[in-house]
Every structure is written in C-alpha cells, then in structure tokens.
Amino acid sequence: MKKLRAVLSLMLAFVLTLSLLSGCSSATKQQQSSQSNNTTQNAKNKDFKVGLVTDVGGINDHSFNQLAYQGIEKAKSELGVTVNFIQSKQQTDYVTNLTQFAQQKYNLVIAVGFLMKDAVEQVSKEFPDTKFLIIDSDITDRPNVASATFKTEQCGYLVGVMAGLMEKEKNSKLNDQNVVGVVGGMQIPPVDSYIAGFQQGVKAVNPDTKVLVSYTGNFNDPASGKQMALTQISQGADIVFHVAGQTGDGVINAAKEKNVYAIGVDADQNYMAPDTVMTSALKKVDVATFETIKNALNNNFKSGLVYFDLANDGVGYAKPIKDVPQSIVDKVNEYANKIKDGTIKVSDQVQK
Amino acid sequence: MSKVLKSIYMPILAVVIAIIIGSIIMLATGFNPVAAYTSLFIGAFGTFPNIANTLANAVPLIITGLGVAIAFNAGLFNIGAEGQYWIGAIVGTWIGYYFKGLPWYIHIPFALIAAMVAGGLWGGIIPGFAKAYTGAHEVITTMMMSYVAIYFSHYLLEFGPMMEKGSVPQSPLIKDSAVIPTIVPNTQLSYGIVIALVAALFVYWLMYKTVWGYEMRAVGFNQRASKYAGMNVPFNIVLSLSLSGIFAGLAGAVQILGVQHRLYDSFTSGYGYTAIVVALLAKNNPIGVVFSALLFAALGTGSQYMQLNAQVPGQLTDVITGLIIFFVAADKIIELFKTMFKKQKKEELAS
Structure with a gap:
C-alpha cells in the first residue's frame, strides 16, 4: 500500500514538472504572435472576438461544422480577428456554451445548425449587446441575431x-x-x-x-x-x-x-x-461565416434572414x-x- | 466507517489513475495538464452558474443511474435504459403540450407519473416477462426495445404526429403549466434536482430497508438459493426491471419538463449509456450513484469550458471517462497490483 502511494506521488510529480515545461513553451508562442502585428487596425481587429459553437457533430464532421470552422479560421488569418470554438457534446450544452462566449464578451457568437434555435433565442435575449449568427435557421425578431439560410x-x-x-x-x-x-x-x-x-x-x-x-x-x-x-x-x-x-x-x-x-x-x-x-x-457555410464576421467587424451586421445563394456565391x-x-x-x-x-x-x- | 471507506476506495483509485493517465496523454499530445484540469474544475465548479449547470447535468444521470443500479442489484443488466429514457421523454412531452389549462400541481405529476408508467412497461413488461418465463437474455431484449423507442421518436417527429408545424423536426413546446421551474436564473438547473435526490433516498430505503429490496438483492446474489428459500424469482425479475424502467422513464420526463421543454429529433441522449457507467462506478449503491453522477456531469460541463479556455479538445474527457470505466470494470487488475506489492513486501521482509 505504501509502495503504491509512493509510485502514485512520483507519477504526479513527474506530470507536474512536465506541465511546467509545456506551460512555458506555449506562453512564448503567444508573445511572438502578438508582436508580429501591431498596427492599430490590426490591434482593433484582434480585439474583435468570434466564438463558434458547433452542434454535436463536432468540427471534423466533413460538413457544415467543419466548414464553419474553416470560415472562422479564414477570418483569423485574413482579418486578424481572435477566434475560438467549443464543440457541443449533447443538446443541453448549447445554452451553456453560447452563454460562456457571451459572458466572456465575445463580439460575435456563431451557432451551427437549426437545432440551436431555441438556445440562440434564449441566450440572445439575455445578452442584447452580443451579436449572434445561426446557420440554417429562421430567427427574425431579434436585432442582434442573423440567420443564414442557404438556397x-x-x-x-x-x-x-x-x-x-x-x-x-x-x-x-x-x-x-x-x-x-x-x-x-x-x-x-x-x-x-x-x-x-x-x-x-x-x-x-x-x-x-x-x-x-x-x-x-x-x-x-x-x-x-x-x-x-x-x-x-x-x-x-x-x-x-x-x-x-x-x-x-x-x-x-x-x-x-x-x-x-x-x-x-x-x-x-x-x-x-x-x-x-x-x-x-x-x-458554403464557410463563405457565410466569413462574410458575416467581415460585416460585423465593419459595423455592417445585418440581423434577420440573410440569404446565401448562387448570386452571392453562398x-x-x-x-x-x-x-x-x-x-x-x-x-x-x-x-x-x-x-x-x-x-x-x-x-x-x-x-x- | 471503515466499511464505507473500503467500498469507496476502489472507485476513487480508479478515478485518480484515470486522471493521471489522462494527463500523460495530454503531455504526449502537447497540452498542459495542469491548465487543462484547472479549467476543467473551474468549468464544473468555479462559478455559481457553473455549479448550477453541473448539477443540472447530473439530474438525468442520477435518476437513470438509480434505475440501472436497481437492475444490477438484482443481477440484471439493463442496457436499454436509453430507450426507457426516450419513452419517458416522449410521453412526458406529449402530456406536456397536449393538455391545456391544467394547474401545475396536476400537470407536472401527471406527466411524470405517466412517463414512469411508460418507462416501466417498456423495461419491465416485455424484457422482464421474457426473461422470467422464457429466459430471453435481458441484454438483448432491453437493447432491442431501446432501438424501437429511438426509432419510434424519429417516426413521431419527422413529419409524424408529434412534429411541430413548420420545417424543423421537433415537438411543440410544452405548456407553461408543465414546466418544472428553474432554480438559478440563466442556468439549466431546475427543481428536477430535488426529484433526483428524493429518488436516491427512496431507492436506498427500498433496496436496503424493505423486504422487497432484500428479495431483489437475494435474487441477484443467487437465484437458485432464493428460489429454495421460497422467494418468487420471476416476480422479482419483472419487478426489478420494471423499477429500472420506471426511473429511466422518470429521468426522460424530468429532463423534458425541466430543461429541454420540447422533444428534439436526435440519435441519442447518451444518458442511458452513461448511466450504466454511473451505476458501475457507484457499485450500485444509490447514494454512491449521486456522487458518481456528479463526477460525470462535472466532466461534461467542465470539458466544454476546458475547450474554450485551455484549448484542449473536449474529447479528452471522453478518454478519461473511458479510462475510469476501464479501471472500475477491471478492478481485478488493481487487485492484482495490490497482491503483487504485498508479495514483494513479504519477500523484502523475509530477506
């Protein structure tokens, strides 16, 4: 029993040391990336935070969650905005995850999939200053919610x-x-x-x-x-x-x-x-997310139904x-x- | 006291080992385990709303886990709790939106009791009688009934009788009178938690303080001996599977009335399967179920926060869950380690 305890504590100590090391390396990486772009426009864009909540499919679904993820990654590299995502595991996670982003003062929160309609309706009411984009839905009565609809x-x-x-x-x-x-x-x-x-x-x-x-x-x-x-x-x-x-x-x-x-x-x-x-x-969910991020960044956010069709390459x-x-x-x-x-x-x- | 310690020692050890192996995996894949576990903990218990959400996630796991534990106690493996959960959810939703103008003190109990009856019939009547009188294995029958329930819900919602008008495959919202109110605003914690805790106490009383519970456990220990002792074995099999289904059905209804407020078209809730793990980790003790459900609920809510703030993929908590199951199910391995250590010690002493 004593020996078991000794082994366990050794393992813990090992884990802790290694974690300190890995902690250092990731911190330096962040510093480098923030040094590289320091013009005012970029700084302003960097303050613009976009959060993505996937539905239960996750970002590797070869389909719209993945496309939405590609859209925010494109926005990160081309517009320099800060992006982050959460993959939902079950339907009861939707409200919690949307709320997390809104509470942490994200400017635009993207919800993938019509299954999140109830969740977006609820959370967008509680956080009127946060903008929301929901893919494949039809929420029209909120000034801070855009619904991307694809033809x-x-x-x-x-x-x-x-x-x-x-x-x-x-x-x-x-x-x-x-x-x-x-x-x-x-x-x-x-x-x-x-x-x-x-x-x-x-x-x-x-x-x-x-x-x-x-x-x-x-x-x-x-x-x-x-x-x-x-x-x-x-x-x-x-x-x-x-x-x-x-x-x-x-x-x-x-x-x-x-x-x-x-x-x-x-x-x-x-x-x-x-x-x-x-x-x-x-x-092209990626086009829809990218365009919406761009519009929101330029204070051009349109609420209600936003159509994506052949004409706008959606x-x-x-x-x-x-x-x-x-x-x-x-x-x-x-x-x-x-x-x-x-x-x-x-x-x-x-x-x- | 030492007896309690002894019984919780193995599950806790399993969890600790799983967490350590999880952190080795994180290191190997380039994440910081301390940051990850810290944000996992903050996500689960760090703020008041987070605690509330963790408790809310625990509610269906507690109630379904109790059901699975009852069947385990009687030596039966109810793998179809998922389906009984769905039947409860379907019945709860239907009563929730179909009946208008009932006061809440009739509407809510009506929905809950109907869901319990439906879940009990689903788990008890067909698999229970099939097991008791023909010997059909309950793992097969409950599993198949589970598929029937899930596909039945697809039928109901995809242009079926329960689909809401419009384009989305989901049921209408339940009436306000059927909603179990939320305790903490802006979270999903409803008074369902009270139902879950009362249910746990009830099951404890039933299994350990009544003759019925004693007989069910006796049948679980040894069917032939209980038969020889004059117990009605088929009755106890049907009873325990029915009770198992009753609780799974209750969980479905509580989740609908308290959190979801409508039925969504979905492949699985996952609660029925996680509940099996909950019961295993709790060693089928009803009070233990509450704590092990809390653990898995915390892993669930915490993992979402961990993704966001430590950038660790949420699937990692699935890995930890898997490891916990592995070590609980394979506690013989741990026993083996222990005897190995003991042997070594003896040799050391001898030399």
Whole structure:
C-alpha cells in the first residue's frame, strides 16, 4: 500500500514538472504572435472576438461544422480577428456554451445548425449587446441575431442538370438505363430542398430520366446508406446523389464498389473517392461565416434572414472530375446564370 | 466507517489513475495538464452558474443511474435504459403540450407519473416477462426495445404526429403549466434536482430497508438459493426491471419538463449509456450513484469550458471517462497490483 502511494506521488510529480515545461513553451508562442502585428487596425481587429459553437457533430464532421470552422479560421488569418470554438457534446450544452462566449464578451457568437434555435433565442435575449449568427435557421425578431439560410435547391438543381446530361453520355460507368438515384438522410426540409432542386434539374435537361428517391432515416449510419445505394444501383441508377451526412459515406462507397458515379453534398467530397465522386453540391457555410464576421467587424451586421445563394456565391457545385465533358460543364454554368438572373425559379418542394 | 471507506476506495483509485493517465496523454499530445484540469474544475465548479449547470447535468444521470443500479442489484443488466429514457421523454412531452389549462400541481405529476408508467412497461413488461418465463437474455431484449423507442421518436417527429408545424423536426413546446421551474436564473438547473435526490433516498430505503429490496438483492446474489428459500424469482425479475424502467422513464420526463421543454429529433441522449457507467462506478449503491453522477456531469460541463479556455479538445474527457470505466470494470487488475506489492513486501521482509 505504501509502495503504491509512493509510485502514485512520483507519477504526479513527474506530470507536474512536465506541465511546467509545456506551460512555458506555449506562453512564448503567444508573445511572438502578438508582436508580429501591431498596427492599430490590426490591434482593433484582434480585439474583435468570434466564438463558434458547433452542434454535436463536432468540427471534423466533413460538413457544415467543419466548414464553419474553416470560415472562422479564414477570418483569423485574413482579418486578424481572435477566434475560438467549443464543440457541443449533447443538446443541453448549447445554452451553456453560447452563454460562456457571451459572458466572456465575445463580439460575435456563431451557432451551427437549426437545432440551436431555441438556445440562440434564449441566450440572445439575455445578452442584447452580443451579436449572434445561426446557420440554417429562421430567427427574425431579434436585432442582434442573423440567420443564414442557404438556397440549396439551387445547387441541387445544378448537379441535377449535370446528372441529367451525363445520362446521355456513354462511358464504362454509365449504363443504358436512364435512371439516377438520391439517398436522403432524414426527411426534413434542409435535406428535401437539395432533393427538390436535383429532381427539377434532371427533368429540365432530360425529362425521361427516372429519379429514385429514398431516405435512410438517419445521418450517422454509413451501412444503411450503402444498403440503400446498392438497392438503387441494382434498379439501374448509375449516378447516386446523397444528402445524408455521414450516412452518405456508405453511398459513396457503394458507388465506388459498383463502378458508378456519386455526387457529394455540403462540402467537396471528391477526396473520399476521386474517380467516383463526379462533383458535389456545395453549401458554403464557410463563405457565410466569413462574410458575416467581415460585416460585423465593419459595423455592417445585418440581423434577420440573410440569404446565401448562387448570386452571392453562398451555394454552388464543386469542380467536376475530367469524366464530365466541358460541354456539359458549360451547359451547367448556363443554367447557373439563368438561376442568378431569375429566369429559372427553383422550388424547394420534393415531387412525390 | 471503515466499511464505507473500503467500498469507496476502489472507485476513487480508479478515478485518480484515470486522471493521471489522462494527463500523460495530454503531455504526449502537447497540452498542459495542469491548465487543462484547472479549467476543467473551474468549468464544473468555479462559478455559481457553473455549479448550477453541473448539477443540472447530473439530474438525468442520477435518476437513470438509480434505475440501472436497481437492475444490477438484482443481477440484471439493463442496457436499454436509453430507450426507457426516450419513452419517458416522449410521453412526458406529449402530456406536456397536449393538455391545456391544467394547474401545475396536476400537470407536472401527471406527466411524470405517466412517463414512469411508460418507462416501466417498456423495461419491465416485455424484457422482464421474457426473461422470467422464457429466459430471453435481458441484454438483448432491453437493447432491442431501446432501438424501437429511438426509432419510434424519429417516426413521431419527422413529419409524424408529434412534429411541430413548420420545417424543423421537433415537438411543440410544452405548456407553461408543465414546466418544472428553474432554480438559478440563466442556468439549466431546475427543481428536477430535488426529484433526483428524493429518488436516491427512496431507492436506498427500498433496496436496503424493505423486504422487497432484500428479495431483489437475494435474487441477484443467487437465484437458485432464493428460489429454495421460497422467494418468487420471476416476480422479482419483472419487478426489478420494471423499477429500472420506471426511473429511466422518470429521468426522460424530468429532463423534458425541466430543461429541454420540447422533444428534439436526435440519435441519442447518451444518458442511458452513461448511466450504466454511473451505476458501475457507484457499485450500485444509490447514494454512491449521486456522487458518481456528479463526477460525470462535472466532466461534461467542465470539458466544454476546458475547450474554450485551455484549448484542449473536449474529447479528452471522453478518454478519461473511458479510462475510469476501464479501471472500475477491471478492478481485478488493481487487485492484482495490490497482491503483487504485498508479495514483494513479504519477500523484502523475509530477506
């Protein structure tokens, strides 16, 4: 027993010494970085503090939490603002985390995801001097809250146009059947707007194409996504679009395995399967966070609904792989321009 | 007194070792463990609102942990507390928003009791009877029932009967008369903490001061011997699993009425699983459950603050949690170390 105590105390002493060392090194690092920029503008920007609260997905979710994180990192390097983030572990953390930032006098607090709506409504009332940005929500009655809303039906439409035109092409990955598939996560509006756009885009260029739509009912189960994609592929689909978060990893896997094309969502997911993911429908949360930080920094903060669409580069599609001929890309850009100038209106309602 | 010390000695040792290994991991990955643990502690207990939030996080863990501990005491592994929590939350939410014009002293108990009944049925009737009369293993049945409950909530909320009008998959807010009031303003601490503490005292009394509790524990020790002694084993199995479900269901309703005020579409609350760890660390003692729930709640709230102020990823507390579980579950390893030391000492003495 005595010996055990001795071992424990030795370990503790060891830990304490090492921690002193590591404490020193991090302090010097901070000094260096603060010396490098000391003009007044930079100092003012450095005083501007931006806090990011992720939802339970965390900053490595390959999706909007990660994009929001990229947005604040960009703001840090380009605008010189001070940024910090907290990853929420469960839904009851939202209020606590938002409050932490507000209490520590952060100028702008960013909440990722519509699930934080109640939390933002509550905390923004208690801290009227703090500005809030919530991604994917619709809070309109607060002077200090901006809600970023993405017209994802527009980028869904563009990748739909691309898929519809690709169906007319011939290569080793495409079959003779005129069928494409969509695998959705939960049947909720942020998912459905993509799917609605996709359906309309396909039909616009290739009215005979059959669009298979199915939902897995979750966002975190790649196995079920793979299963559903395999079913669609066996029904003739040779391009599968997923709107299913991590579940979509399975969709991309299935497409790779069966040698057909996949279309990624939210972020450019080409890196997951470079020959398979022909493009991705982009929801540029990074652009939204960066723009909002910039506006808030320049005393230009707009509250209420802030739309991000093709016109302000808030949505778009990722650079297609070389299997997609330039003629098709040109055509897609043509449609993009038509949406921008309002000739084409894209609905966000799924055709059942 | 020494008996108490002896029983809390192993869990505390497990926690200490986990914390030390956690700090070695932090050093190896380039973080300062002293700064990290300091901010973890400040985040959990440093200010009055932080203490309140820690207590608030402990409420569902205490109540669900009590449920799991009851089943453990009877030798049953209720791994489906998560599902019973969901059923309680669903029923609590529905009663909370559907009934209008009730005074709070009827509305709140009504919601809580209905949630308890629902959780009890979910955990007790199907898995309990299946275990008692067909021998179907409760680990499998409670787990499967848990999935049924979680997917049922998806059905209800995603364009189902409980979805609020609009675009977000969540239930309507519960009526004001069903809200358990908050004790400390601007925090999530509600009078649910009182319910949790009363529940802990009740379970202590039930398990250690009544015949029912004695019989359940006897069945847990040795089913055949208790049968030989004239106890009704199937009844005790159903009873303990039902009680287990009743508390998990109560936890779900208390969380809805006290903190969330509506049901969100989500994959897991995590409370049902953490509750298993809470009960394990507490060695199934109801009073111990309160303290071990507080520990895990503190790790939860503290980790958020630690991310913000020490830039240590919050997942690190998950690592510590995992290590605690490991050392509690593997307390045989610690026993082994102890006997090794003892042997050495004897050899030293002999030489």
